[in-house]
Structures are given as structure tokens and as C-alpha cells.
Amino acid sequence: MTTxxxxxxxxxxxxxxxxxxxxxxxGMTIGVLATPVFMLLLxxxxxxxxxxxxxxxxxxxxxxxxxAPGIIVLAVSAASVSTAVAINMDxxxxxxxxxxxxxxxxxxxxxxxVLGSVLQTVAAAALVTALAVALGFRPTAGPxxxxxxxALVTALAxxLTWLSVALGLVxxxxxxxxxxxxxxxxxxxxxxxxxxxQSMAPGLRWFAEYQPFTSIIETLRGLLLGTPIxxxxxxxxxxxxxxxxxxxxxxxxxxxxxxxx
Amino acid sequence: xxxxxxxxxxxxxxxxxSFGDTTVLDxxxxxxxxxxxxxxxxxxxxxxxxxxxxxSTLIPATAGEVRVAGxxxxxxxxxxxxxxxxxxxxxxxxxxxxxQENLLLMxxxxxxxxxxxxxxxxxxxxxFELADAAGQTAATYSGGMRRRLDLAMTLMxxxxxxxxxxxxxxxDPRSRRRMWQIIRDLVAGGTTVFLTTQYxxxxxxxxxxxxxxxxxxxxxxxxxxxxxxxVPGSHIRLQFTEPGELRAAARALGQAPPDDQGLTLRVPxxxxxxSLRAVLDQLDAxxxxxxxLTIHTPDLDDVFLTLTGHPGRARHPGDASTDDASTDxxxxx
Numbered sequence: 001m002t003t004x005x006x007x008x009x010x011x012x013x014x015x016x017x018x019x020x021x022x023x024x025x026x027g028m029t030i031g032v033l034a035t036p037v038f039m040l041l042l043x044x045x046x047x048x049x050x051x052x053x054x055x056x057x058x059x060x061x062x063x064x065x066x067x068a069p070g071i072i073v074l075a076v077s078a079a080s081v082s083t084a085v086a087i088n089m090d091x092x093x094x095x096x097x098x099x100x101x102x103x104x105x106x107x108x109x110x111x112x113x114v115l116g117s118v119l120q121t122v123a124a125a126a127l128v129t130a131l132a133v134a135l136g137f138r139p140t141a142g143p144x145x146x147x148x149x150x151a152l153v154t155a156l157a158x159x160l161t162w163l164s165v166a167l168g169l170v171x172x173x174x175x176x177x178x179x180x181x182x183x184x185x186x187x188x189x190x191x192x193x194x195x196x197x198q199s200m201a202p203g204l205r206w207f208a209e210y211q212p213f214t215s216i217i218e219t220l221r222g223l224l225l226g227t228p229i230x231x232x233x234x235x236x237x238x239x240x241x242x243x244x245x246x247x248x249x250x251x252x253x254x255x256x257x258x259x260x261x
Numbered sequence: 262x263x264x265x266x267x268x269x270x271x272x273x274x275x276x277x278x279s280f281g282d283t284t285v286l287d288x289x290x291x292x293x294x295x296x297x298x299x300x301x302x303x304x305x306x307x308x309x310x311x312x313x314x315x316x317s318t319l320i321p322a323t324a325g326e327v328r329v330a331g332x333x334x335x336x337x338x339x340x341x342x343x344x345x346x347x348x349x350x351x352x353x354x355x356x357x358x359x360x361q362e363n364l365l366l367m368x369x370x371x372x373x374x375x376x377x378x379x380x381x382x383x384x385x386x387x388x389f390e391l392a393d394a395a396g397q398t399a400a401t402y403s404g405g406m407r408r409r410l411d412l413a414m415t416l417m418x419x420x421x422x423x424x425x426x427x428x429x430x431x432x433d434p435r436s437r438r439r440m441w442q443i444i445r446d447l448v449a450g451g452t453t454v455f456l457t458t459q460y461x462x463x464x465x466x467x468x469x470x471x472x473x474x475x476x477x478x479x480x481x482x483x484x485x486x487x488x489x490x491x492v493p494g495s496h497i498r499l500q501f502t503e504p505g506e507l508r509a510a511a512r513a514l515g516q517a518p519p520d521d522q523g524l525t526l527r528v529p530x531x532x533x534x535x536s537l538r539a540v541l542d543q544l545d546a547x548x549x550x551x552x553x554l555t556i557h558t559p560d561l562d563d564v565f566l567t568l569t570g571h572p573g574r575a576r577h578p579g580d581a582s583t584d585d586a587s588t589d590x591x592x593x594x
Binding site: 006009010013016017020021024025093094095097098099100101102103104 | 317318319339340342343345346347349351352353354355356357358362366369370371372398414415418
């Protein structure tokens with residue numbers, strides 16, 4: 001067998017291991033879902049009336065339609081925590097040294113985590129989308145747009161997962177690994193997830209317009225509801241590619257450097 | 262010359278390792294024959310784990326040449342990895358997987374086919390007395406069970422050279438003996454074992470050769486007996502019932518009678534049968550009555566004390582506290 005087919009085989013083995021972890025430790029998956037579900041309910045039933053009125057009644061589908069794309073993105077970013085913790089638990093337990101002393105494709109330890117996390121994250125996003133639909137969200141997307149939605153959500157999940165892998169490798173304990181990705185979870189709040197960037201105070205507004213999540217949310221909103229996308233799509237793709245690359249390079253450097261602890 | 266090189270499982274020349282300004286290994290040379298048990302003995306912080314980490318390709322050496330299974334660890338790490346198995350000081354099992362799943366994970370990573378993997382997993386579960394717990398997650402295992410699972414996972418790949426970093430630290434005496442038996446069986450099957458330990462007794466029991474590591478340097482290297490011979494202090498101790506006999510014995514053996522009022526005479530001897538017989542013959546010739554006789558051979562505690570000058574950090578298994586520098590370790594024969 002060649003090296004690259006070993007890399008695929010070993011990554012598949014590690015993916016099976018991580019999927020079994022997800023199955024054995026459902027608390028983590030529930031934790032991943034809790035944040036976006038809670039926010040969805042909170043903004044739909046508690047703040048939604050006022051916010052919806054503030055945005056003006058002209059929007060199609062009411063506030064839930066404005067809210068849903070942001071919540072889907074929040075579901076993706078909330079999953080970062082479980083990725084970082086899972087990686088860190090592997091790194092701080094002895095098993096990583098076992099893997100490092102075996103003749104296996106080195107990167108498979110990380111790719112197994114990444115693939116498992118992306119699957120988990122996309123599934124969480126799908127569940128949250130279904131819940132939003134149950135609460136009155138009515139997307140108008142056609143089949144092509146849905147494919148684009150899935151692609152964008154997967155790309156974002158891929159980018160944030162690599163970033164979380166790096167954060168999980170940087171953290172010294174699983175506790176700090178669960179704290180490091182929190183900024184990723186807050187960023188959608190400081191973007192156009194819940195209210196338009198134009199409605200924010202000037203400094204914050206500037207930040208909201210240029211941070212990665214706004215373009216991603218606006219693209220998703222456009223795909224799902226037919227609102228104008230403009231150049232957000234291109235910026236969203238660039239952000240996903242950039243974040244994925246930074247996360248991958250950072251994670252790889254940390255992984256190769258991390259000596260036995 | 263070539264054959265001799267092939268028969269070496271591990272060869273290390275001038276190995277040095279520093280972390281920043283701290284030198285952990287300061288010029289180590291080692292040659293380990295295939296099919297033997299080698300013990301690296303040393304107190305905590307001597308550099309044992311660092312040595313294992315370098316030999317098992319986990320961390321790079323600062324300087325020196327390290328060949329394991331005939332391959333340079335820096336140039337051909339994957340060829341080294343294919344030949345070795347490592348069971349570290351900290352358990353490397355997956356807590357969320359069952360015992361059997363842990364072994365099957367290893368089978369997949371060693372690229373065994375499915376059937377072979379299942380067969381070997383069942384075999385190892387039996388051999389390590391884990392068959393009953395095969396379906397439980399490793400998180401529920403006791404310390405001894407985890408160590409056994411850990412080692413079983415390492416053996417899944419049939420390593421030619423096995424590194425065991427403090428394999429019995431923290432185990433109860435029964436689990437420790439069981440682990441020793443497992444290690445002996447492995448070597449009987451042709452595996453080379455590189456063992457680190459802070460337990461003198463363990464090195465004495467298991468190892469064909471022992472090297473003593475202290476503050477990053479090897480201070481001795483040899484068989485347990487050779488090491489013990491490095492230490493002066495072998496003597497025969499004779500016990501008498503009355504002072505007259507003691508004085509007679511001292512005269513017979515050409516010794517000055519002890520000043521104190523005791524009834525014990527210490528006669529220097531190398532611990533061999535010949536010197537013992539000579540002493541007894543001399544006593545017989547003078548018809549001296551000996552109440553009891555003990556032979557004191559230095560054990561590895563003495564070796565350690567002599568070589569390193571700080572005895573308190575090396576321990577016997579099971580010793581709760583620090584001190585084993587006591588001088589009175591006579592073993593009745």
C-alpha cells in the first residue's frame with residue numbers, strides 16, 4: 001500500500017473512533033445543540049416581537065426568517081467547543097503518544113477529528129434548521145440554493161473545525177480548551193445574526209460589517225430567502241478558505257511541535 | 262562486525278538532550294542485544310522517560326546517534342515505529358471504548374485484516390485475563406487491568422522491540438508479579454525489552470543487563486551481579502554464643518577481635534563459595550563453635566547508594582516512604 005492510501009485508511013479508522021466517542025458521550029452533542037436551540041427559542045419568543053417590530057414589518061416571514069440563518073451559523077460556531085475539548089482530551093491523555101509511536105499516517109489523528117466534527121456540526125445545523133422550520137421559518141430556496149446552503153454550512157464547519165483543532169492543541173487542559181473557542185460563539189452576535197449591522201453604534205457597526213460571520217450570514221440569508229447577496233458570497237467563501245487554511249497550518253504546526261507532556 | 266551490528270536491537274552513541282538550558286541527557290552510550298531484557302534504572306528525574314521518548318521517535322535528540330531495530334530514529338522514524346511498541350508511564354487506552362474496541366482500533370491502525378484483527382484481539386484478551394471485561398469501557402477498568410490492556414494494545418502489532426516505561430509503577434504487588442511474568446514470556450518469544458524502572462528489585466528480577474542513569478549520565482552498566490560486585494562490603498557475619506568463642510574465631514581468621522561487647526564477627530569475603538569454605542575450614546580446624554552464619558552481598562540498593570550518592574530517591578516497590586539506605590540487609594542463606 002502507498003503512503004496516501006494508508007493516510008485515507010488511517011483517517012477512516014480515526015473517524016470511526018471519533019464517531020463512536022460521539023455515540024458514547026451524548027452529553028457533548030446535547031451541549032453542542034443546547035446553545036443554538038436556546039437562542040432560537042429566546043429570540044423567537046422573548047425578544048422577537050420587539051426586534052421584529054424594530055426591523056419593520058416589511059420583511060417577509062417575520063422575525064423568525066431574519067433570525068434563522070444567524071441561528072444556523074451559531075449552531076456551527078457553537079460546535080467548535082466540542083471539537084476543541086475532544087482534541088485536547090486526546091492530547092492530554094496518553095493515547096496520543098501511542099499514536100505518535102506507531103507507523104501510521106500522522107495527520108490521520110487530526111483528520112479523523114475534523115471529519116467527525118464536521119459531520120456532527122452539519123447534523124446539528126440540520127436539526128436546528130428543522131426546528132426553525134417547525135417554529136415558522138419558511139425558506140424560499142430552490143434545490144440549487146439548498147445545495148449552496150449545505151456547501152456553505154459545510155465549508156464554515158470545516159474552517160471553524162480546523163481553527164478549533166488548533167485551539168484544542170494550544171490549550172493546556174480540557175477546561176481551557178472549552179473556553180478558548182468562546183469568541184467564535186460570540187462573533188455572530190456582533191454581526192448581522194440578530195439585527196442588521198446598519199442598526200448598530202458606529203464603531204461596532206464598522207466591526208460588524210467587516211467581520212467574517214456577517215458575510216456568511218448574509219450569504220446564507222440570501223440563499224434561503226432570496227434577499228440580495230451582492231459581494232457577500234465571494235467574501236464568505238474567502239473567509240471560509242482563509243480561516244480553514246490558518247486553522248490547518250496552525251493546527252499542524254502545534255501538532256508537530258507538541259512534545260510528549 | 263556486520264552480524265554484530267544486526268544483532269543489536271538498540272545502539273546509542275553520545276546521546277544528548279537539552280530542553281533550553283537544562284541538560285537532561287548528557288552523553289549516553291548504549292548497546293542492547295536482540296532478545297534480551299535491558300533495564301534503565303534511575304530515580305525520578307534521572308532522564309529515563311526522556312530516553313524512551315527519544316528511542317521511540319517521540320522527541321528528537323539534541324545530539325548523538327540513535328539506531329533502533331537497525332534504523333536511525335531521526336532519518337527513518339517510520340521504519341523504527343514499524344518495529345517497536347511503546348507502553349508509557351501514563352496509560353494510553355481510550356476510555357470511551359471497550360477493551361475489545363481498543364484492541365480492534367489497534368488492529369486497524371496496524372493494518373491487519375478484519376479476521377486477523379478479531380482473532381488476535383480475542384487471543385490477547387484471553388492471555389491478559391481481560392476476556393470477561395472485554396465489553397466494558399476502559400474507564401471502568403482497575404489500574405492493573407488498564408496496564409494489561411495498554412500492553413495488550415501495544416502487542417497487537419507484534420513489536421520486535423518493546424519499550425516499557427515504568428510498567429509497574431503504581432501497581433499492587435500481585436499485579437506487578439503478573440506483569441513481570443508477562444514480560445518474561447515475551448522475551449522467551451524473542452522480543453527485546455527495554456524497561457525503565459525506579460524499582461531496584463524489578464531490575465534485579467527481570468533484566469539481563471542494567472544501566473544506572475543518574476542526572477543524565479550512565480553511572481554503571483552490567484548484569485545485576487556485576488553491579489553488585491562494584492560495591493565493596495561483601496562479608497560473612499558470624500554469630501557466637503559467648504565472647505570466648507568470638508575471640509577464638511577472630512584469632513583463627515587473623516582478625517582483630519571487635520572492641521564492642523557484641524557476639525558478632527564480620528569477616529570480609531567476596532561472597533563466593535570458595536571464600537566461605539576457607540573461613541569454615543579455618544574455624545573447624547580450631548574447633549570454634551558458630552551459632553549462626555549469614556552472608557551479606559550488597560544488593561542494588563547499595564549499588565545505587567554507592568554510585569549516585571543519594572539513596573533516598575530510589576525505592577523498593579511497596580515502600581511507602583523514602584529511606585532504604587539502611588546498612589543492614591543481610592540475607593540468610
